[in-house]
Amino acid sequence: MSTRLTKALEFANYRTTLNNQQSQLKAKTQSLLSYSINGGTFTIDLTLITFCKHLIDDGQTDVVLLDIYNNPIKVNVETFYEEIYSRYFEVTNDYYVEYEKLRKARKVHKVLDLNEEGK
Amino acid sequence: MFAHNNEEIDYLRLAILNAKLIQKNTGIKNITVVTDPHSLKHNEKTLGKKFIKSAINNLIVVEKDKKFKQKNIRLYKDTSHASKYLPFYNVNRCDAYDISPYDETILLDADYLILSDTLNHCWGHNNELMMNWKFQDIMYERKDPTLDRLYDMGITMYWATVVYFRKTEYVESFFNIVKHVRNNPQYYKDLYKWQGTLYRNDYSFSIAAHMMSGFVDKGIPQLPTTLYKSFDTDDIHSAVDKNTIIMYLEKPRSPGDFMLTKWQGIDLHIMNKWAINRISEELLDA
Numbered sequence: 001m002s003t004r005l006t007k008a009l010e011f012a013n014y015r016t017t018l019n020n021q022q023s024q025l026k027a028k029t030q031s032l033l034s035y036s037i038n039g040g041t042f043t044i045d046l047t048l049i050t051f052c053k054h055l056i057d058d059g060q061t062d063v064v065l066l067d068i069y070n071n072p073i074k075v076n077v078e079t080f081y082e083e084i085y086s087r088y089f090e091v092t093n094d095y096y097v098e099y100e101k102l103r104k105a106r107k108v109h110k111v112l113d114l115n116e117e118g119k
Numbered sequence: 120m121f122a123h124n125n126e127e128i129d130y131l132r133l134a135i136l137n138a139k140l141i142q143k144n145t146g147i148k149n150i151t152v153v154t155d156p157h158s159l160k161h162n163e164k165t166l167g168k169k170f171i172k173s174a175i176n177n178l179i180v181v182e183k184d185k186k187f188k189q190k191n192i193r194l195y196k197d198t199s200h201a202s203k204y205l206p207f208y209n210v211n212r213c214d215a216y217d218i219s220p221y222d223e224t225i226l227l228d229a230d231y232l233i234l235s236d237t238l239n240h241c242w243g244h245n246n247e248l249m250m251n252w253k254f255q256d257i258m259y260e261r262k263d264p265t266l267d268r269l270y271d272m273g274i275t276m277y278w279a280t281v282v283y284f285r286k287t288e289y290v291e292s293f294f295n296i297v298k299h300v301r302n303n304p305q306y307y308k309d310l311y312k313w314q315g316t317l318y319r320n321d322y323s324f325s326i327a328a329h330m331m332s333g334f335v336d337k338g339i340p341q342l343p344t345t346l347y348k349s350f351d352t353d354d355i356h357s358a359v360d361k362n363t364i365i366m367y368l369e370k371p372r373s374p375g376d377f378m379l380t381k382w383q384g385i386d387l388h389i390m391n392k393w394a395i396n397r398i399s400e401e402l403l404d405a
Contacts, residue, residue, distance in 0.1 A: 013378060020368070020380050023259045027345065028384045031237055034343055039245035041343040069340050071245050112365060112381045 017108050025098050032091045035084055040065075040073030044084045044091075052081040120151075121215075122229045123183060123208040124158040128195065128392045131158040134229040135166060136399050138174040143361045145236045151177040153211065153218060179218060184210055193317050196351035197393040198367075199374045212279065212320045213301050216286070216294035226282040230395060231388045234362040237344045238386065241283040248290050248339055249283040250324065251346040252276065257382060258368040261350070269313045269322060274329045275336050278346055279320035280388050289331070296327035344386065351390035353377075358401040 033044045042048060042065070055063055055077045064072045065080075105111040122134035131154050138150045152175045159180055162171060171178070193207040215226045225238055241249065252275045254266065269276055284290045300307045300323035311329075313322045332338020349366060354377070356365040362384050367377040389395050395402075 016370075016378050017380065020257075020259060020378070024257070024380065024382065024385070027255070027347070031235065031344060031385055034237070034240060036240040036244070036343060039243055041240055041244070068343065069246060073245075108379065112379055113359075114365070 014106075014108050014111070017111050018102065018105070021102055021111050022099075025095065025102065029091055029095045032094075033088065035087060037075060037080065037083075038073050040067035040071055041069070042067050042073075042084070044088050049081070049085055049088060052077055052084065056081055120227050120229045121153045121209070121212050122158060123155050124161060125188075125206045125208065127203060127205055129158075129161070129165075129396055130154075130229050130392070131162045132166070132399060133392065133395055135162065135171055135174045136395070136402055137227070137229055137232060139403060140361065141233045142174070144233050145239055147239075148176060149221065150175050151179060151219065151221075153179045153181060153214075155183045156180055157183075177220065181211065183208060191318050195392065197391055198354050199352045199369060207317065209318070209320055210301065213294060213297040213323060215282075216284065216291060219286075221286075223285050224283070226279075226284070228280045228388065230390070230392055231280050231386060232364075232395070233386050234364070234382070235384045235386055238281070238283075238342075240343045244283065244343075246283075246340045247285040247287045248293060249342045250281065250328070250339060251278050251341050251344075252325075252337055253341060254278060254346040254348055257347055257349050257353075257366065257380060257387065258371070258378075261368075261371045263350075269311050269325060273312055274325060276321055277325040277328050277339065278388075279324040280346060280348075281342060281344075281386075282324065283342060293327050293331045296330050297323045300326050346388065347385055348388040349390055351392075353389075353391055353394070355389070355391070355394040355398050358398045358405050359383075361402075361405045364398070364402075 035042045035044050060077055062074060063077050064074050067073050102111060109115065120134045120137065122130040124130050131152070134152045134154070138152065141147050141150060159178070187210045188206045188208050191207050191209070192204050194202055195205050196202045212226070215224065223242060225241060227233075256262070267276060268274065301318070304318055307323070307326055311322070311326055328339040329336065350369065352369040352374070354367040356367055356379060358364050359381075364382050366380050366382055368380055370376045370378060
C-alpha cells in the first residue's frame with residue numbers, strides 16, 4: 001500500500017475514534033446533568049436555570065415544577081436553584097477541559113489517553 | 120442480580136465483579152445475588168468465600184430447572200472470530216419481586232457494568248416501575264433495528280437489563296404477568312410473535328409492560344438514564360480504573376476490524392461475557 005493511502009487510512013481511523021469519543025463525552029455530560037429530587041428527575045439546562053432564577057426574583061419559595069416524566073414535583077426553589085446552578089457549572093467545566101484535551105489530540109492513542117504501546 | 124454459570128461463562132464471577140463496582144461507584148452495600156450450588160461452589164474455589172461475602176451481602180442459592188437449561192440454548196459470541204451454542208439460564212429472573220428483600224430494588228444483568236452513580240437517581244422515585252426501551256450503542260454509527268421491537272410489526276421491546284421497582288400492588292401484578300408469560304411461552308409467542316425459540320426476559324417484560332399499560336405501547340416510564348450497550352462482536356482492551364474501560368468496537372461495515380474507544384463514567388451493558396471474564400482481575404484490582 002502506498003504511503004499516502006496508509007496515511008489517509010490512519011487519519012480516517014483517527015477521525016472515527018475522535019468522533020466516537022466526542023459522542024461519549026457528550027453522553028457522559030448529559031448523564032451528569034440529570035438531577036433527582038423529591039421523587040422526580042430534572043435535566044439541568046439553561047431554560048430550567050433561567051426559569052428558577054425568575055421564580056426567585058419573583059419572590060416564590062415553594063413551587064411545583066414538571067420533571068422529565070411531566071410529573072409535578074414540589075421543590076423549594078432557592079435550594080433547588082443553588083444545586084442545579086452549581087452542578088451545571090461543575091459539569092460543563094469538566095466537559096470543557098475534556099473536550100479541549102480531545103480537540104488537541106492528534107493521534108488515536110492520545111485521544112484515548114494511552115501511551116504509544118497502548119498501555 | 121441473577122447469576123447461573125454454564126459450561127463456559129462464569130456468570131457468578133461477573134456478578135461478584137459487578138457487585139464490587141456497584142459498591143465503589145454507587146456506595147450501595149445491599150446487594151442480593153441469586154445463584155445455584157454449582158456456580159457458588161466453583162467461585163468459592165476460585166475467589167474464596169470471604170471475597171464473595173465482601174462483595175455480596177445477601178446470597179440466595181436455588182436449584183436449577185434442568186429441563187429449562189437444556190432447552191434454552193443461545194449463540195454466544197466472543198467477537199466475530201469465535202462463537203458457541205450454550206445454555207442460557209434466565210428462567211427465574213421474573214421471581215425477582217418475590218425474592219427481593221428490599222422495598223426498592225434495582226434488578227440488574229450481571230453483565231451490566233456499573234461505572235457511575237447514575238442509578239442512585241432511582242431511589243425514592245415517584246415512578247414505581249421503570250425500565251428502558253431506548254438504548255444506544257456505544258459505537259454511535261452502529262444501528263440494529265431488530266432490537267427495537269419484538270418483531271417488525273410488534274410491540275416495542277423493553278430491556279430487562281435494568282429494572283427499577285418498588286414493592287406495590289401494581290408492580291406485583293406486573294411480575295405476575297411476567298411469570299405467566301414464562302409459564303406459557305408458546306401462547307404468548309403466538310400472540311406477540313417474537314422471533315426464534317429462545318426465551319428472553321426482554322420479551323416477557325415487554326409483554327407485561329404492554330399489558331400493564333392498558334395495551335398501550337411504551338406505557339411504562341423509562342429509567343432516568345440511557346441504556347448503553349456493546350455487541351458480542353466487541354472486545355475489551357483493558358480496565359483503566361473503577362469507572363473506565365477501553366473497548367475494541369467492531370466496525371459495522373468491516374467485520375473483524377476494530378476501533379478503540381475509552382468508556383468512562385457511564386454504565387455499560389457488555390454482551391461479550393468472555394471479554395469481561397478476561398479482564399475481571401484488572402477490574403477487581405481497579
